[in-house]
Amino acid sequence: MSTIRNIKCKIGRYNLRKQLKNLKRQVKTHNFNTAKSAGILFSSPDDDSFRAIKDFLTFLSEKELKVYALGYVPSKKIPQQFLMRKGINFYCKTDLNWYYKPKNEIIDQFVNREFDILFDLSLKDYFTVNYTGSLSKASFKIGVQKENAYQDLVIDVNKNKSVDFLIEQIKHYLNILNN
Numbered sequence: 001m002s003t004i005r006n007i008k009c010k011i012g013r014y015n016l017r018k019q020l021k022n023l024k025r026q027v028k029t030h031n032f033n034t035a036k037s038a039g040i041l042f043s044s045p046d047d048d049s050f051r052a053i054k055d056f057l058t059f060l061s062e063k064e065l066k067v068y069a070l071g072y073v074p075s076k077k078i079p080q081q082f083l084m085r086k087g088i089n090f091y092c093k094t095d096l097n098w099y100y101k102p103k104n105e106i107i108d109q110f111v112n113r114e115f116d117i118l119f120d121l122s123l124k125d126y127f128t129v130n131y132t133g134s135l136s137k138a139s140f141k142i143g144v145q146k147e148n149a150y151q152d153l154v155i156d157v158n159k160n161k162s163v164d165f166l167i168e169q170i171k172h173y174l175n176i177l178n179n
Contacts, residue, residue, distance in 0.1 A: 078092050
């Protein structure tokens with residue numbers, strides 16, 4: 001089973017590299033004052049991390065940013081408590097093709113939206129989340145340090161692997177950035 005999974009991942013990474021060659025985006029550093037829109041990408045939320053993500057959405061909205069959120073749930077069905085959340089869309093394993101590429105209109109819309117900042121709040125390294133974040137046309141991408149990091153600003157959370165800490169660090173560094 002793991003050999004088949006490895007083959008699928010290799011095909012997925014090959015396909016991603018091919019698509020990244022055609023990706024055209026203008027990298028530009030933004031902070032909370034210069035950004036007008038933001039995308040939040042996250043995965044496998046538990047109750048604590050989901051609360052932190054909702055609080056971060058509220059924080060960004062108070063900064064008058066237009067915010068879109070997309071979450072990946074690594075199961076075949078999205079749990080009931082995540083459905084019907086305003087401003088947050090979810091996808092799951094049934095929205096992936098056989099080599100883990102997302103195949104959903106909501107995901108395509110998210111990838112093609114030109115955010116000023118993309119926040120990847122995923123602590124776990126899921127190929128589908130990396131795929132979505134890598135292909136995003138966002139000007140400035142922020143996330144945790146991972147093996148296949150695609151972000152423009154990488155934050156190390158090895159001291160405290162929690163979404164709360166990651167968001168705290170993002171706020172800290174974006175307040176320091178002065179364009």
